[in-house]
Amino acid sequence: MTSRTAGAAAQDEWLWYGGRVCLDYVNTLRDRWKEPRETLREPDDVLRWLHTAGVTGEPIRTPAQPEVMLGFARRLREAIDRAVMAAAGGGLPDVGDLSLINDAAMVVPRPAPQVVIVGGRLAPGNRKDGAEDAAAGLGLVAHDAVELLLSDEIHRVRVCGADRCALRFVDRSPAHNRRWCSMARCGNRTKVRSHQLRHGG
Structure with a gap:
């Protein structure tokens, strides 16, 4: 599943640089290198993220136990992150993390694949109805x-090289040497900071 189109400004509440929905979801916990910053603070944040990412339709049903859902959503996010980073590094994920991911995936049947034309080429499309809850x-x-x-693609998962960021993304660059989550967000800022340090700025 490809991630939401990354046309959002760097100031968006959520960032869409992962290249996959699951990595954009992992990236809802920011600044993992230093002081992790939570963006899924309330149950409604999870609902809004799912809708903004194009995963759910509208209106989305409110969960019966919102706080339980929030706790599960965060645990799932961290299980995905640990599993992906372990596999990307050539290791095997923790069995407990895989069990949590598999259990979550079993809740909904696999959606039928869709195909659309984008820019004169065939591309995967999203279901128009989306999940209901x-x-x-x-x-x-x-x-x-x-x-x-x-x-x-698991072998192309990277972590942004900026000293605070740590966003996860799939490196689809031709040379497979992408260093930043986004050149505009971290690449240019890091280069400017390095230039200032070298020249005493």
């Missing part, structure tokens, strides 16, 4: 994590 939406995120873990 948070459990199903998180299930689709888990589906994407399973697909990533089983695909060759």
Whole structure:
């Protein structure tokens, strides 16, 4: 599952540089290098993220136990992150993390694939209806994590090289040497800071 189009400004509440829905979801915990900053602070944040990412339709059903859903959403996010980073580094994920991801993915049937024409080429499309509730939406995120873990793209997962950022992304650059989550967000700022340090600025 490809991630939401990354046309959002750097000041957006959430960032869309991961290249996969599951990595954009992992990136809802920011600044992992230094002092992690939570963007899924309330149950409504999870619902809004799922809708903004195009995973759920509208209106989305409010969960019966919002705080329980929030806790599960955060645990799933961290299980996905640990599993992806372990596999990207050539290791095997923790069995408990895989179990959590698989259990979440079982909540919703695999959506039928869609195909659309974008820029004169065939491309995967998103379901127009979307999941109806948070459990199903998180299930689709888990589906994407399973697909990533089983695909060759797992070896192209990178971590932004900026000293505070640590956003995860799939490196689809031709030379497979992408260093930053975004040149505009971290690349240019890091280069400017390095230049100032070298020249005493």
